[in-house]
Amino acid sequence: MxxxxxxxxxxxxxxxxxxxxxxxxxxxxxxxxxxxxxxxxxxxxxxxxxxxxxxxxxxxxxxxxxxxxxxxxxxxxxxxxxxxxxxxxxDYRCGHLLIAGMPALALRFLPQVIAEFVADQPGVRIALRVHSSAEVLRNVSSQQFDLGFAAVEADHPSVLRRPLAESALEAVLPPAHPLCRNHRLTAEDLQPHRFLALGEEVTTRRDCDIWFAAHGSTPAVVAEAQLSAALVEMAAAGLGVGFVDPVAARLAATDGRVARRPLAPAIPFTYELLQPALRQPSRIASRFLALAQTRLEAVLSD
Missing domain, CATH: 1.10.10.10 (Winged helix-like DNA-binding domain superfamily/Winged helix DNA-binding domain)
Known part of the structure; x- marks a missing residue:
């Protein structure tokens, strides 16, 4: 034999x-x-x-x-x-990534990062799913997604969660708005002006309401939107002033369609990374994350 x-x-x-x-x-x-x-x-x-x-x-x-x-x-x-x-x-010439992202990052920022990443690793295929932060958490907990980008307040036993970048909400307003003369905006500054609010289902809305209430002010809400991107468009159309996450504000301001201003005092905002807890990240996921974090820090440092 x-x-x-x-x-x-x-x-x-x-x-x-x-x-x-x-x-x-x-x-x-x-x-x-x-x-x-x-x-x-x-x-x-x-x-x-x-x-x-x-x-x-x-x-x-x-x-x-x-x-x-x-x-x-x-x-x-x-x-x-x-x-x-x-x-x-x-050599990162093949492989795939499945990413879930909150709209504030997934509608503009993450597509730019993906384009840069694939240009260097053309054999890698990336799928991006845009969901609310709560849905991103559920996606990653399934262990089917490689990376999640969100702003959540709750933990999940099947998800590793850590801060990716910490910053603060910013005001977006029409470029010709009278408040553009101010370097920072207070609740008192905003009192006589039309305000664009985030939807009540958005966790950041609560932070904004607390901010106004702490200063004895009630904003004159004329419209609200679930997504920062929609709120930015309302501001660009001249409808009023709104608060959005810093990435949405800074990317929109680069087009000149809106102006942006910091708030006084600041309303903290944290972007978080979510990863499946039951498996190790792939080399491609780690490489993409490093690029995304570098680009996010660059946007927030402007």
Whole structure:
């Protein structure tokens, strides 16, 4: 009964068959001629039949050797493909990411990061799902998503949660608005002006309400929106002043469609990273996260 074959034996066999001589096979394998001869002898003992006829100092392949070579070549093609895939994984030329993000980051910021990341790693496929922060938490808890970007207040046993960046809400207002003369906006400054509120289902809305109440002020709400992006568009259309997360404010202000101003006192805001707790992050996920964090810090440092 044939014994188990070693990869090294098959390498030696293939090298002798393709190069024609033991000396040349030894050069190919970067080893010695006696080593190749021993590997061939071990292989013959393992398969139970003669692979080469010895004619003086030469080896002549038998018909059985030719038949075996066909299968060995197929195996080596498979190994070559495995090696190629492994190299692609090592060099970030293949793989996939599934990301869930809150709208404040997923509508503009994350697409820009994804575009930059894929430009450097064109073989990587990324899927982005846009959800509320609470839904992002549920997505990541399923262990099917690689990364989640959100602003949540509750923990989940299946999710690792950590601050990604800490900043503060900012006011967005039409570029010609009278309050553009102010370097910072207070609740008193905003009292006589139309205000754009976040929807009551948004956790940040509560922080804004507390901020106004702490200063004995009630904003003149003329409209509200669930998403920062929609609130920015209302401000750009001249409807009033609203508070949004800092990334939404700063990216919108770069277009010149709105102005932005800090609040006094500040309303803290934290972007958080969510990761599945039951599995380790992939190399691609870690690499993407490093880029996203660098770009987020750059936006918030302006």
């Amino acid at each position: 044939p014994q188990d074959l070693s990869h090294r034996q098959l390498e030696a066999f293939r090298a002798v068959m393709t190069r024609g001589k033991v000396t040349l096979a030894a050069e190919t394998l970067n080893t010695t001629q006696p080593t190749v001869s021993r590997l061939i002898a071990d292989l013959e003992a393992a398969v139970g039949f003669t692979l080469f006829e010895r004619r003086g100092r030469s080896l002549w392949p038998t018909a059985e050797a030719q038949s075996l070579l066909e299968e060995v070549e197929r195996s080596f093609v498979g190994l070559g493909e495995i090696s190629r895939v492994a190299a692609d994984i090592r």
